Amino acid sequence: MASARDRVLDAYETLLIETGPGAATLDAVAAAANVSKGGLLYHFASKDALAAGLLARLRERSASDADAIRAADGATAYYLRTSAPGGGIPGGLTRTYLAALRVAEHARDATAVRDALAAVDADALGALRDRLGDPVLAWMVQLVGDGLYLRTLIGTPLPEGLSVDDLLARLRPQLPAES
Known part of the structure; x- marks a missing residue:
């Protein structure tokens, strides 16, 4: 099973690809990853940190x-x-x-x-x-x-x-x- 961090990055990728950057809000990413917003913020403190995590994954x-x-x-x-x-x-x-x-x-x-x-x-x-x-x-x-x-x-x-x-x-x- 994927870790919460990987689920967040997977959800972020999906939202970026399917709906674009404007729709990939922290709330939307948390919901798509099935984690709380606090859970998302534990791994990525901001949208910039989330983008940096995506680039590190890349x-x-x-x-x-x-x-x-x-x-x-x-x-x-x-x-x-x-x-x-x-x-x-x-x-x-x-x-x-x-x-x-x-x-x-x-x-x-x-x-x-x-x-x-x-x-x-x-x-x-x-x-x-x-x-x-x-x-x-x-x-x-x-x-x-x-x-x-x-x-x-x-x-x-x-x-x-x-x-x-x-x-x-x-x-x-x-x-x-x-x-």
Whole structure:
């Protein structure tokens, strides 16, 4: 069972994604998490603290995903498949990332949000660079994954008749054997 802190962050993510930052009040988050407002305030003393908790969660999930990229049998395939619509990055990174984008819309400290999003970008690029050994190739793979990820975030399917396997088939001649 999820801790009260995780339930609060889950509820905050849901409200941000489904109704937007304006509707994600402390009262609404507490109600959605099925905790008292005092219980919410125990973990997050303010809305800014709640946003900071979300950004900390984003960084944790990003670091876990970078570890998964490094450990994957086929880092490029893992990265592109989990970036594509329906691919689903394990651990909720996509959902937390989308919620963080919504926080950015109304953040008092936009720098903290930009820094967290930049850390996600750097985590993935670093993991790809580690596995591919070529910084330009790693960046190219990341850019392809970014395009797929954007489709995931906005709900756009892949073009009819094309798949991630088609992308991988074109990229494989450029990739080291175990990437």
